[in-house]
Amino acid sequence: MAASSSASPATLHDVARDAGVSLATASRSLNGSTRKVNEDYRQRVLAAAARLNYSPNFSAQAVAKGSTSTVALLVSDIADPYFSSIAAGVIRAAEAQGLIVTMAVTERSTERELELVRALRGQRPRVMILTGSRSDGSTSQAALIAELTAFARTGGRVVLISQEGLPFGTVVVDNYLGARALANSLVAAGYRRFAAVCGERALVTSRDRLAGFADGLAEHGIAIHPDHVVRGEFTRDGGFEAAAALIAGGLDQVELVFAVSDVMAIGAMSALREAGIDVPGDIAVAGFDDIDTARDVTPALTTVNIPLADLGRRAVELALSDATDVTDVTDQVIRVETRVILRASSPPR
């Protein structure tokens, strides 16, 4: 006692000595290998481990067996409910398999994403899950793919969430179809004049949703006036600012504002409220994602449901499923369904 300051952790060697057995036996007792070990010995080892408060060194184990049991997860912004829900799904599924999750945040920068992938590769994770919308036209895109490919070729599994077309396992949301269905529902509810709050032009997700929505409207001969399509960051504040711009530009007869994500929709609602515009009295709003808070804002937000936690869960399942030591089953695609949810923010007209 007392000497306290910073001893080093007990090693397997210590345990073995304390139990009076060999290293091999200690190792085999503690994580049951294929080999059996005499129950007496096993108990002795377990007791010694407990006595010494032994905790196996994962790094050493990883080095020795040449594989880890970690999952690396890359998200744009963990404070964003969209990502945190997905992360929750990933973590839950991973922990169920005894895997540990390491997480990194790109802050929506593709350069940073590349850096992080490079860094995470050093962990030799079993699985690497990337989420967040791809931006095409990014210069680091090619480098990213190269890095991921290198990782995959050395036995790593890559799964992308919500971004199609890359040669890896993928869990996608049908943004286009979901948005189109939403548009149809809204037209059926009596809306005719729309505005849209979008993310930056390069963001595939934003673009797909806008396209789906526009096409849905087009089926009914309705178009969104170009002036009524505004853009901002793919965040709550981006939605706020875009909506503010929209208001400043004059919303004419706009009846409903479609925001390409719930967080943007919520920002937009705040902007409308601040401008003294009543939602849904003066103008209706709809979003996309069905994040938890969508039902808690007032009026509750009409949106398109995505089973977010499921996205995460299925991503790890997809990653782990591959017993198939494959050439290119690697680019499997799981498509999850969306569902239009009409709430008070878009009452029937």
Next chain:
Amino acid sequence: MAASSSASPATLHDVARDAGVSLATASRSLNGSTRKVNEDYRQRVLAAAARLNYSPNFSAQAVAKGSTSTVALLVSDIADPYFSSIAAGVIRAAEAQGLIVTMAVTERSTERELELVRALRGQRPRVMILTGSRSDGSTSQAALIAELTAFARTGGRVVLISQEGLPFGTVVVDNYLGARALANSLVAAGYRRFAAVCGERALVTSRDRLAGFADGLAEHGIAIHPDHVVRGEFTRDGGFEAAAALIAGGLDQVELVFAVSDVMAIGAMSALREAGIDVPGDIAVAGFDDIDTARDVTPALTTVNIPLADLGRRAVELALSDATDVTDVTDQVIRVETRVILRASSPPR
């Protein structure tokens, strides 16, 4: 090419051979040790590394130098904005120091928390950050402390967020004072009759906030009727149900419902709304935490601000600050300030 399937990653050895230098030189070139290495050689090594797409094996590095550069973070529920904001702060601060964050989720179970701490110890993280309210009276509490102590004694740093009294570095929020200040502000705003929506009795955070609030009211000779203190899970749904119970029990002349957390407050607001009770027309609401969505609900939620991301940031700073190889500077306490934020959910009466 083509052979594709699962080669093993390039090792430092490969790089050294490819560059025609020794292992030592390669190592020194790639992560600049104290020793200098001839610029020519260095370039050769760098080139070889790039050519082979080399990525250093962190596990091996960890084993070799006997220390890792990871931070382990334990939260109750990553989808809860309270925790995800803290996590965001932790991750940002950790990444700024070149540390990798591994995350685990306790799902509010103390047994699970213990298991996870045990597991995470195997990672030999530099720092372990636990967040989430302590529940006293838990049987695993002692075992948890033992585990953490063992970890700390072997050189690990433990930091607790928002839970006082344990012999480790701690970042605390003054829940009591914050709630008391809130009570004072609300009384000043003209409120006199209160109800409270709380978490389970054992949750220290919930208890402190309720106590502070009650004492704040007591300063003005006001008390909360025991029937008007309801309990539920420390979640959005818990708040919803507790408020529903409150409503069912009859709210008499209650003017304001204080929920001990914003998520519970938001649940409570939903319950009130569903019961046809107008907020704040019929009844006002206040919460605690100032999560992002507090300002986006309607009416915007009166609450007590906690700089959540800062909590995370300061936790890692505290953990890393200790150059002091100490006996028990380890139980340092950083106290962060709270700030009452009055919003539309509690207009002056």
Next chain:
DNA sequence: TTCCGCGCGGAATGCGCTTGCCCGCGGGCG
């Protein structure tokens, strides 16, 4: 010209652990 010291590359050691392999022992079968 000789010697010493310094700068820097390389061989070797070790980190904590897993696992292939050898070997001793006991039991079943011929």
Next chain:
DNA sequence: CGCCCGCGGGCAAGCGCATTCCGCGCGGAA
């Protein structure tokens, strides 16, 4: 009664890397 086989303990060889120490070569001082 002897042989063979299988069970299971232990030895030791790594896993990929950092780091210590050794030694070589070169430059400057005497």
